[in-house]
Amino acid sequence: MTPPVAAGSGERDLAAVARMFADPGRARILAALADGRSLAASVLAAEAGVSPSSASEHLAQLCDAGLLTVERSGRHRYHRLADRQVAVAIEALLAIAPQRPVRSLREHQRAAALRTARTCYDHLAGRLGVAVTAALVERGALEPVDGVPDTRRRPHDPISAPLPTHPYRLGPDAAAVLNGLGVDLAALRDAPSRRPLLRFCLDWSEQRHHLGGRLGAALLSAATERGWVLPTRRRRVVELTAEGSRALGVEI
Incomplete structure (x- = not known):
């Protein structure tokens, strides 16, 4: 006699999630929310270049698929990504997605700006995110644990995804360096949270590590x-000021 199959024990339905990204309108809605914002349907319709009725349909499908959640504020409804894992998936897909032809100077400038300095959900990415992580290593706030002295990609690192193992730990000067940058490390470590303090990703545009986790967000x-x-x-594009550079x- 064949034993019963427990509910939820089957394979993951990758196709069901992939369908949500297959429509250009839905893909643009997801990309618009990848920086962690909560946006109204009217704003997302404009971001995606679709009609309000189409946006409502897309949003309903994305919520049903578990990729988005809705926040209510008074009479208004705001949509956001369901969790950080959705943002990670978006970044990973960007790493393998073909580049669309650049049809204008404006598109070229936006693509260059995204590579230079952007947010990945709630932490820095792009050339800026990678540079900040490298600076933390150089200043002793982070130290490699695998013998590699910098933030270069390690063998078998997944592209644009949280690294399965952490190649860095807090360095001997972490508290002093981070305090100078406005981050109270002791308070951050003591705050209750299921989210890791340290998390590192391989940046899809730079192919080097950038800092995420609670420390990256702080x-x-x-x-x-x-x-x-x-x-x-x-x-998602951010600007580094002269004061920030220093x-x-x-x-x-």
């Missing part, structure tokens, strides 16, 4: 509060 928050890193009108010890 560092971006502190840099934003101090005006070192500024949001721009381009979605404080973070990076040039891009």
